[in-house]
Amino acid sequence: MKNIDALAIGDKIVQSLKPSVFLTTAAEGKINTMVIGWGAIGVMWGKPVFTAMVRKSRYSWELLEKSNEFTVSIPTHDMKEALKICGTKSGRDIDKFTAAALMPQAGQKIKTPVLAGAGIHLECKVLYKQDMQPENMDKAEKERWYGDGGDWHTMYFAEIVASYED
Ligand SMILES: Cc1cc2nc3c(=O)[nH]c(=O)nc-3n(C[C@H](O)[C@H](O)[C@H](O)COP(=O)(O)O)c2cc1C
Secondary structure, eight states: OEEOOGGGGHHHHHHHTTTOEEEEEEETTEEEEEEEOOEEEEEETTEEEEEEEEETTSHHHHHHHHHSEEEEEEESSOOHHHHHHHHHSOTTTSOHHHHTTOOEEOOSSSSSOEETTSEEEEEEEEEEEEEOOGGGSOHHHHHHHHTTTOOOEEEEEEEEEEEEEO
């Protein structure tokens, strides 16, 4: 395991959001991983911060609300099949670790595991969260992403407390 400076490879991390990366959560003995394509990396409150946006309908949202922490695993090799499963199936219905042949690996600084062998890992502790406020959203983007029904995102601003490559 090689420690890395997450901010120094910020552009690589942002580029990886397209096609997408894994966001893993754990709470009350359950672990789950989902795919995210939106996120940001930068400095806030003088700390390296990863910001994720998770819709309230996700099982991951439930776990994240309980644990206040998550990990991000960024594939450095082809994990298309696992990304497909984890981005379309819910941990409410299936165990995605079994379905996508993923192995949890203990985190270094937090209780949430990372995905063994995926590549680059960020361990993140939530410093601030904010439910999106519909009235604050640009009208066209609101229509495009949320329509009438909602399913709004919660934004999680999380300190990157460990970052390393396997
Ligand atoms: C390419 C891609 C990017 C995605 N990005 C996000 C995201 O940033 N936030 C989010 O809430 N869901 C996102 N999703 C959807 C979730 O990964 C998907 O709904 C998943 O099944 C949720 O799993 P869960 O219910 O186990 O948490 C994305 C899906 C794909 C395929």
